[in-house]
Amino acid sequence: MDPGISFATLLAYNTDENERWKRWFAANPAALDLPCDVGDAGTVRKLLLHIFFAELVFASLMLDQDRPNVANLPQTTLDELFAISASARVKFDQFLANGTPEDWSTPRPMGFRDLKASKAKMLMQAIWHSVNHRGQMATFLRQQGFKQNWVHDFVLSNAME
Numbered sequence: 811m812d813p814g815i816s817f818a819t820l821l822a823y824n825t826d827e828n829e830r831w832k833r834w835f836a837a838n839p840a841a842l843d844l845p846c847d848v849g850d851a852g853t854v855r856k857l858l859l860h861i862f863f864a865e866l867v868f869a870s871l872m873l874d875q876d877r878p879n880v881a882n883l884p885q886t887t888l889d890e891l892f893a894i895s896a897s898a899r900v901k902f903d904q905f906l907a908n909g910t911p912e913d914w915s916t917p918r919p920m921g922f923r924d925l926k927a928s929k930a931k932m933l934m935q936a937i938w939h940s941v942n943h944r945g946q947m948a949t950f951l952r953q954q955g956f957k958q959n960w961v962h963d964f965v966l967s968n969a970m971e
Contacts, residue, residue: 834958842855
């Protein structure tokens, strides 16, 4: 048995966390517009946009598509904001279903600076980036009196059940 964890499992965890956050923000809409300096976002809403847009950029790169333009994305409502991540998930799943071993391992230009990365590294970065910033957001919101009603730990998620 391979003791490694699959990208599909990590994406399932990411999706599960996003769904919990969406329900939480629906019940706590005032938290979205709190001033927030995490990632220089400015507000919690803009931090979510940063998280989800990064997912979409990496997902698009993995499918050899053009980088999306954040200004062209609907992002006003909670549904629109979280739809950005859902769109990225569709693209990630498409790559998981069709990516060749060469696709996974060949370094590709990322479209900024002179950075190149394999698509495996891009996918890991997208997941890690989301987990990292959601953790910062959770801490920030608790400090502002907005406690979440679930524990964010992987072991307590629905992934791998």
